[in-house]
Amino acid sequence: MSPWILPWYPREQFEKLATTAGLAVTAVTDADGKPARGDDTGVVHFRLQSG
Numbered sequence: 001m002s003p004w005i006l007p008w009y010p011r012e013q014f015e016k017l018a019t020t021a022g023l024a025v026t027a028v029t030d031a032d033g034k035p036a037r038g039d040d041t042g043v044v045h046f047r048l049q050s051g
Contacts, residue, residue, distance in 0.1 A: 011044065023048040 009017065015025050027047040028036045036044045 018048055022051050024051060
């Protein structure tokens with residue numbers, strides 16, 4: 001079995017990829033579910049919505 005390889009994208013780049021795919025970022029939260037700051041470097045969760 002091969003290990004999973006998950007790419008890591010900086011927040012700005014991920015938001016651009018999502019937009020290019022026709023998705024809108026509606027929220028970005030931290031690991032505790034609170035709104036993430038723009039400079040957070042830890043785990044963040046994106047809420048995406050299709051257009």
